[in-house]
Amino acid sequence: xxxxxxxxxxxxxxxxxxxxxxxxxxxxxxxxxxxxxxxxxxxxxxxxxxxxxxxxxxxxxxxxxxxxxxxxxxxxxxxxxxxxxxxxxxxxxxxxxxxxxxxxxxxxxxxxxxxxxxxxxxxxxxxxxxxxxxxxxxxxxxxxxxxxxxxxxxxxxxxxxxxxxxxxxxxxxxxxxxxxxxxxxxxxxxxxxxxxxxxxxxxxxxxxxxxxxxxxxxxxxxxxxxxxxxxxxxxxxxxxxxxxxxxxxxxxxxxxxxxxxxxxxxxxxxxxxxxxxxxxxxxxxxxxxxxxxxxxxxxxxxxxxxxxxxxxxxxxxxxxxxxxxxxxxxxxxxxxxxxxxxxxxxxxxxxxxxxxxxxxxxxxxxxxxxxxxxxxxxxxxxxxxxxxxxxxxxxxxxxxxxxxxxxxxxxxxxxxxxxxxxxxxxxxxxxxxxxxxxxxxxxxxxxxxxxxxxxxxxxxxxxxxxxxxxxxxxxxxxxxxxxxxxxxxxxxxxxxxxxxxxxxxxxxxxxxxxxxxxxxxxxxxxxxxxxxxxxxxxxxxxxxxxxxxxxxxxxxxxxxxxxxxxxxxxxxxxxxxxxxxxxxxxxxxxxxxxxxxxxxxxxxxxxxxxxxxxxxxxxxxxxxxxxxxxxxxxxxxxxxxxxxxxxxxxxxxxxxxxxxxxxxxxxxxxxxxxxxxxxxxxxxxxxxxxxx
Amino acid sequence: xxxxxxxxxxxxxxxxxxxxxxxxxxxxxxxxxxxxxxxxxxxxxxxxxxxxxxxxxxxxxxxxxxxxxxxxxxxxxxxxxxxxxxxxxxxxxxxxxxxxxxxxxxxxxxxxxxxxxxxxxxxxxxxxxxxxxxxxxxxxxxxxxxxxxxxxxxxxxxxxxxxxxxxxxxxxxxxxxxxxxxxxxxxxxxx
Numbered sequence: 001x002x003x004x005x006x007x008x009x010x011x012x013x014x015x016x017x018x019x020x021x022x023x024x025x026x027x028x029x030x031x032x033x034x035x036x037x038x039x040x041x042x043x044x045x046x047x048x049x050x051x052x053x054x055x056x057x058x059x060x061x062x063x064x065x066x067x068x069x070x071x072x073x074x075x076x077x078x079x080x081x082x083x084x085x086x087x088x089x090x091x092x093x094x095x096x097x098x099x100x101x102x103x104x105x106x107x108x109x110x111x112x113x114x115x116x117x118x119x120x121x122x123x124x125x126x127x128x129x130x131x132x133x134x135x136x137x138x139x140x141x142x143x144x145x146x147x148x149x150x151x152x153x154x155x156x157x158x159x160x161x162x163x164x165x166x167x168x169x170x171x172x173x174x175x176x177x178x179x180x181x182x183x184x185x186x187x188x189x190x191x192x193x194x195x196x197x198x199x200x201x202x203x204x205x206x207x208x209x210x211x212x213x214x215x216x217x218x219x220x221x222x223x224x225x226x227x228x229x230x231x232x233x234x235x236x237x238x239x240x241x242x243x244x245x246x247x248x249x250x251x252x253x254x255x256x257x258x259x260x261x262x263x264x265x266x267x268x269x270x271x272x273x274x275x276x277x278x279x280x281x282x283x284x285x286x287x288x289x290x291x292x293x294x295x296x297x298x299x300x301x302x303x304x305x306x307x308x309x310x311x312x313x314x315x316x317x318x319x320x321x322x323x324x325x326x327x328x329x330x331x332x333x334x335x336x337x338x339x340x341x342x343x344x345x346x347x348x349x350x351x352x353x354x355x356x357x358x359x360x361x362x363x364x365x366x367x368x369x370x371x372x373x374x375x376x377x378x379x380x381x382x383x384x385x386x387x388x389x390x391x392x393x394x395x396x397x398x399x400x401x402x403x404x405x406x407x408x409x410x411x412x413x414x415x416x417x418x419x420x421x422x423x424x425x426x427x428x429x430x431x432x433x434x435x436x437x438x439x440x441x442x443x444x445x446x447x448x449x450x451x452x453x454x455x456x457x458x459x460x461x462x463x464x465x466x467x468x469x470x471x472x473x474x475x476x477x478x479x480x481x482x483x484x485x486x487x488x489x490x491x492x493x494x495x496x497x498x499x500x501x502x503x504x505x506x507x508x509x510x511x512x513x514x515x516x517x518x519x520x521x522x523x524x525x526x527x528x529x530x531x532x533x534x535x536x537x538x539x540x541x542x543x544x545x546x547x548x549x550x551x552x553x554x555x556x557x558x559x560x561x562x563x564x565x566x567x568x569x570x571x572x573x574x575x576x577x578x579x580x581x582x583x584x585x586x587x588x589x590x591x592x593x594x595x596x597x598x599x600x601x602x603x604x605x606x607x608x609x610x611x612x613x614x615x616x617x618x619x620x621x622x623x624x625x626x627x628x629x630x631x632x633x634x635x636x637x638x639x640x641x642x643x644x645x646x647x648x649x650x651x652x653x654x655x656x657x658x659x660x661x662x663x664x665x666x667x668x669x670x671x672x673x674x675x676x677x678x679x680x681x682x683x684x685x686x687x688x689x690x691x692x
Numbered sequence: 693x694x695x696x697x698x699x700x701x702x703x704x705x706x707x708x709x710x711x712x713x714x715x716x717x718x719x720x721x722x723x724x725x726x727x728x729x730x731x732x733x734x735x736x737x738x739x740x741x742x743x744x745x746x747x748x749x750x751x752x753x754x755x756x757x758x759x760x761x762x763x764x765x766x767x768x769x770x771x772x773x774x775x776x777x778x779x780x781x782x783x784x785x786x787x788x789x790x791x792x793x794x795x796x797x798x799x800x801x802x803x804x805x806x807x808x809x810x811x812x813x814x815x816x817x818x819x820x821x822x823x824x825x826x827x828x829x830x831x832x833x834x835x836x837x838x839x840x841x842x843x844x845x846x847x848x849x850x851x852x853x854x855x856x857x858x859x860x861x862x863x864x865x866x867x868x869x870x871x872x873x874x875x876x877x878x879x880x881x882x883x
Contacts, residue, residue, distance in 0.1 A: 048876075056874075061780075
């Protein structure tokens with residue numbers, strides 16, 4: 001056992017070290033220990049855990065016990081015992097909340113895992129709450145967004161109401177934060193997805209009201225899911241305002257700490273309350289602690305209402321990011337970002353700025369922005385960008401030396417001879433940064449969360465194309481294939497697990513898949529003696545859209561492959577290629593070569609068969625290629641000579657009405673007749689294989 | 693809770709404070725009954741939207757456990773400290789029993805994992821923490837007491853300071869070092 005004097009020494013050096021900045025502590029300890037290595041390592045190892053100890057034992061065990069005890073007593077005495085509800089077979093309790101418990105269950109009809117929240121008996125007895133619950137659940141279930149946990153069903157069985165949602169396996173952001181601060185890139189990647197969810201919800205008139213790390217799940221593939229939309233409103237156990245609650249407590253209260261000032265005052269809230277809560281989560285991710293803390297409920301509330309959060313350490317976030325967080329946390333909703341998309345835009349600028357120094361802006365014709373595009377928010381954003389640009393560069397300069405080289409240094413083959421880059425471009429053709437280095441790229445594809453890109457890249461040393469995964473935030477490449485054959489035309493499966501691609505392994509270009517994680521063998525999906533090119537995948541992951549070319553006649557066509565049974569359907573047999581499914585999966589847009597080159601749209605029927613006639617939506621130039629849908633399906637883009645074109649689309653059941661095509665900007669797409677040489681992101685930016 | 697039982701508990705606490713170790717064994721079941729009863733009424737109130745705070749419950753438990761008129765305020769803080777020891781024992785017992793019960797055990801475990809939220813360490817459980825805390829108390833008794841009062845007893849920094857007769861600043865420093873020490877100890881455990 002350590003003797004008292006020595007322990008006193010450990011203690012005094014430990015506390016003295018904490019007075020120093022983290023990076024100076026090791027040197028300080030070493031100096032204090034004056035060559036006593038054992039002492040140095042004792043203090044050092046304790047200090048190592050200091051940073052991780054914030055959440056540890058934060059909630060007294062007694063609180064947890066009392067709650068659990070109370071809940072288990074209620075379950076056994078007040079609540080009827082629940083085994084199964086409707087067609088759902090309950091497997092285990094996975095969460096507890098104010099409105100009810102959440103179980104992992106199996107939908108016995110579909111044999112799929114679901115999460116089911118069963119509302120408390122109290123709740124069911126309250127007619128008013130039940131009607132609000134139904135209304136809210138209906139609204140929420142209308143939200144169909146990859147970052148929002150899907151509601152499958154809202155039902156009632158034996159007088160108990162329940163909500164069935166998809167079961168998401170992943171790490172709750174709370175646990176991730178407890179494991180230590182997140183770096184700026186990871187933070188932005190997660191929050192961007194949360195904002196995409198909020199943006200969709202806010203447009204549908206739904207406010208989350210309870211954004212906190214407990215409601216955010218990060219899946220293993222990086223896809224972020226936001227839980228419990230609009231449900232918070234129903235939880236009447238959450239005090240709407242600061243009240244007479246007892247002031248004696250040793251706990252930082254969870255939800256209270258994420259409330260906006262207007263929420264804390266019990267005032268009417270709008271979507272900007274979610275912006276404030278996102279600011280708190282951002283702060284916590286970067287700093288590892290909450291911006292507003294206190295020992296009691298009222299201390300926390302007082303801090304939310306009047307205090308400025310402690311400034312963010314410049315070592316953990318660039319100034320640009322710090323300013324963004326502060327703006328989210330403004331007490332006055334009018335002074336915050338006014339929408340989730342504004343905030344998303346600012347965050348992206350903050351990260352893209354981190355790379356754009358090397359990103360070429362040559363090759364793009366910068367058209368002067370039309371006056372219409374400079375509306376109010378545009379001006380605000382422009383002002384922010386300037387600040388961010390300056391701050392971002394300063395941060396880069398300050399941090400550049402500290403960046404460690406990636407561990408298993410797998411650099412993507414950069415090819416100075418080659419003249420293409422993966423470049424972000426906005427509707428005006430203005431470059432917004434690049435991903436990765438210059439190289440010989442062909443068709444990129446997004447991951448479901450759009451935070452990563454899988455792309456074929458030629459290695460000039462062996463002149464072979466391999467697949468690489470590049471991260472949108474950092475551009476740090478990961479090699480996915482290294483086969484001597486050419487791999488290309490990658491498509492990411494909607495569940496994020498697989499990359500489908502084509503490769504010339506056996507004399508013809510066939511379809512394969514490989515786990516996106518890179519851990520696992522390559523599997524053959526479709527072998528044939530024709531040359532196949534992957535084009536797209538249906539949202540449910542059950543159909544691959546591909547382009548085939550018969551060996552003999554060399555006439556391309558578009559086909560669908562049903563994945564479970566490998567059944568093939570020919571969708572367009574006349575010369576056709578570059579097919580993309582509309583976001584609602586009801587239409588296929590493709591390049592039709594029946595008469596010159598035009599963009600055609602046709603309805604997709606049951607089982608992937610074409611329905612009705614081909615409808616030409618491009619102009620009469622005869623040189624239109626490569627259609628891409630906007631995320632909401634209301635706009636179709638295509639390339640015509642060097643122009644990026646736009647066609648407004650309206651659909652009504654079986655009818656599709658296309659507006660007049662108009663040019664958006666000049667854009668120098670490399671080899672523009674090839675498939676997927678550009679992509680459209682959910683937030684309306686274009687990722688282009690740009691010829692320099 | 694009847695005045696009789698309150699008096700009985702106060703008697704036992706006083707006896708234990710005077711060095712009668714057997715008093716603790718008699719105290720534990722009495723406290724446990726009271727804890728269950730209050731947990732229940734607490735939950736009812738929470739569900740009817742009255743309050744969100746479990747800590748209110750803790751204070752209530754403690755105040756009910758002792759007859760306030762028979763002990764001075766300073767002693768009360770001291771009793772809170774003693775009660776924290778009892779709570780630790782009850783909670784560790786709960787956790788131990790639950791670990792062997794398949795069904796309910798899961799839920800209980802899950803919630804404690806929340807309280808011990810530290811992802812680098814795989815599933816630290818309350819029993820492991822209890823053992824580590826006993827070791828810490830051997831190295832530094834006061835730090836052991838600080839953790840016992842703050843984590844197991846739910847006392848505030850100030851209450852812990854009064855109970856231990858030290859400054860709140862000392863409690864804060866002890867708490868910080870103790871957490872690092874325990875985390876380090878828990879991470880050394882073979883998983």
